[in-house]
Amino acid sequence: MSRPDPEALPPHALRGESLGGGRIGWLAGVLTLFLLGAVCLSISVGPSDSIGLREGWRAVFAAIGLAEPLPNSQAWIIELRWTRTLVTAMVGACLALAGGLLQGVFRNDLAAPSILGTTAGASLGASIAILAVGGHGLSIFATLGPPPILVQGAAFVGAASVTWLVAVLGRVGGRISVPTLLLVGIAINAVVGGILAAMQSFALTDFEVARALFAWGFGHLDDKGTAELSMVGFALLVGLVIIPFVARELDLFEAGEEDARALGVHTGRVKVLALLGATLCAAAAVAAVGQIAFVGLVVPHMLRQLQGRSYRTLLPLCLLGGAVFLLGVDAGQRFLLGENRLRPGVTLSLVGGPFFLFLLVQGRRRLTAW
Amino acid sequence: MHPSADSKTAAAVPLQAHGLAFAYGEGEPVLRDVSLELPAGELLALFGPNGAGKSTLLRVLGGLLQPSAGSVQVNGQAITQLSPLERARSVARMPQGLDVWPDVRVADLVWSGRYCHQRATGWGPFAWGAERDPNGSAAVQAAVAATGCDAWWQRSVRELSGGERERVLLARALAQDAPILLADEPTRSLDPEHQLAAFEILREQAQAGRAVLVVTHDWNLASQFADRLICLAAGSVHAQGDPAEVLRPEVLEPIFGRHFHFGELPAGAGPRAPFVLPWRPGPSQP
Structure with a gap:
């Protein structure tokens, strides 16, 4: 082994890990621009053609006292659109972040919330709630609160409990x-x-x-x-803090x-936090909008x-990328197909399914190593 | 014993193991009642036949496996009581390769040895970079200079040969800068020149006051560089002592068979360094 003079080492040798440097900054900047664009597109497209981007931003400025408030009818439509846009962006961010975290824990790029059973659990919870509200359960359920909240709460409980069950059963020693x-x-x-099929x-x-x-299954x-x-905002905040x-x-x-442990990583804690x-x-995403597959895989x-590959940049970028992706898919198809559009869950399954297959075929050699 | 005398022993012997036993699941015990001491400034070579439990012993000593009996003490403290970060700051391990070679640059892999220091000195989760670890650059620089990793510093470890990867792992363990260094067959894929260089590095680490344990199948390198040899057979210590005591026919032949030629290296290689040459018995041999 040669013994170079330490002083003679190139300066980059000691700068520590590079995370891609300027490229990350560019990517984050471009994604932010895309996000702004997607938000504007999402605000301006809707059934009422007379209301567009100008009204959308005027509503925002009016809310902080910088502009004349919109007339009531317009304000109401704009509020709906903003809510829809924000929910879409945050759901995209949540799903992409969930996928990124699971892929890190499983050390596999194919892991996604649907593999763990999270989405299936959410569907189960929601279906039980729908049946209960629909008069197929104890009468007390039918009287509980407005149905949507019940359905979403049940989806949340179902997702969390199935994931917890999988994690408990997956524990060895x-x-x-x-x-x-x-x-x-x-x-x-x-x-x-099987249970879902029986219920249906x-x-x-x-x-x-x-x-x-x-x-509900379409999302x-x-x-x-x-x-x-x-609900989605809270989950996103927790995810942000965990990163x-x-x-x-x-x-x-x-x-x-084992290698991570030898280097000093508290592996148990990391896995629990990430999961x-x-x-x-x-x-939260599935509970809020229903089944939307493949965002966590594709983004x-x-x-x-x-x-x-570094998760230090991947996870924060997932938040931006997921939001851009779902907003883009949604706004894009509203733009192209008008009101006869597909539901986003269906669109993503149509696009994401083949993509998943492509990844599987591409990664066959890695899969055999599992 | 007087408490101060006790702590003095602990300081001079950073790694102590008493009565270690271990079995994977319900299987046959891999380790039975292994005790050893690794004093500061000593290079200890561990050898033994395949399946003797060498790598398992190294894992137990490094705190990666829980022994079913016995205990490992690091600087007088049970290793189970240390947090993962504290343990990594005390014990550096060079593994026998990695489960999966990640697609990262050599620089990133070597710097990952500094993880335990970066997390320790920075404020919690926000210690992301080298700037939180004031000694990091110096430690990495020394490790790189010793192992010659700067030749492929910006390349992916996946592009490297087996021997080059081994040198990168050694560099990472050196960068970890821990008082105890455990190396699992560091010379397995190295050419003869780099085998010598690797043992030279381990020797220097010991001379710098670290406690170094190396697992090796190369008795002749161990004989020249190590202060003490331990022969592990069927999960227990078969023999230990300085090279001249251990590398004898009476010790090796019951374990490895009768196919060795014993001799002594020329003067200058060390104080009475024996050598052992495996040889193929011809058909005419009795």
Whole structure:
């Protein structure tokens, strides 16, 4: 081994890890611009053609006292659009962040909330609630609060409890074992799928309930209110706080858990924190808008292609990228298809399914190494 | 014993293990009643046949596996009582390769040895960079200079050969800058020149006051560089002592068979450094 004079080492040798430097800044800047653009597009497109971008921003400035308030009818429409836009952006951010966190914990780019069973659990909770409200449960459920909140609360509880169950069953000797966790996730997905099918089959006799169950499965972004906004916002905040506690550690996970432990990583704590954040974000997103698949898979993957593998930059960029992606898909198809659009859950399944298949085929060699 | 005398022993012997036993799950015990001491400033070489439990012992000593009996003391404190960060600041481990070679640059992998210092000196989660670790640059610089990793500093570790990767892992362990260094077969894929260089580095680490334990199959390098040898067989200590005591037919042949030629290296290689040459018995041999 040569012994170079330490003074003669190139200066870059000692600058520590580079996270991609200027490229990250550019990417963040471009994504922010895209986000602004997507927000404007989302505000200005809607059923009432007379109301556009100008009214949208005027409403914002009016809210902080810098402009004349809009006439009541317009203000009401604009408020709906802003709520919808904010919910869409935050749901996208939540789903992408959940995907990024799960991929870090599982050390696999194919992990997503749907693999853990999080989304299936949310569907189960929501379906139970819809059945209960629809008169198929104890009469007390039918009297509980406005139905949407009940459905969303139940989805949240279902997602969190299925994820918790998977994590508990995936524990081997006091530690969460990743292969076991994945297999348990697959099994739980199958079980939940079976229960859901049984429930739908029972509900077929009642047209309204069957329709509600069916529609919920597609996911939709319309008719959102403060309940959805605050739920998703809270989850996003928790996810944001968790990022700096796990990002560096997830980078060290890449070489194996034992190695991370040898380097000083508290692996148990990191896994619990990351799984908690991912579950909360995914559950809140699914509870607020229903099943929207593949955002958590596609967005982190595209960001990795653009900026490298470090979770320290990937996770924050997931927030921007997820918001841009879902807003873009939603606004884009409203623009192209008008009011006869597909529901976003369907669009993403149409686009995301083949993409998932492409990743699987591309990564076959890595899969055999599991 | 007087308490102050006790702490003095602990300071001079940073790593102590007593009566270690270990089994994977319900299986056969891999370690049975292993005790050893690793004093500061000493290079200890651990060898033994395949499956003797060397790597497992290294994992237990590094606090990565819980022994089913016995205890490991780091500077007089049970290793189980240390937080992962404290443990990593006390014990650096060079593993036998990695489970998965991540697609990161050599620079990032070597700097990851500083994780335990960066997290420790910065404020909690926001210690993201090298600037939170004032000694980091010096430690990395020394590690890079010793191992010659600067040649591929900006390349992905996936592009490196086995021997180059081994040198990167050694650099990372050196960058960790811990008083105890455990190296698991650091010379496995190295060419002869770099094997010598790697042992030279370990020797220097010991001379700088660190406690160094190296697992190796190379008795002849161990004989020239190590202060003490330990032979592990079937999970327990078969023999230990200085090279001349351990590298004898009476010690090795019951474990490894009768296919060795024993000799002594020329003067200058060290005080009475024996060498052992495995040889193939011909058909005419009795």
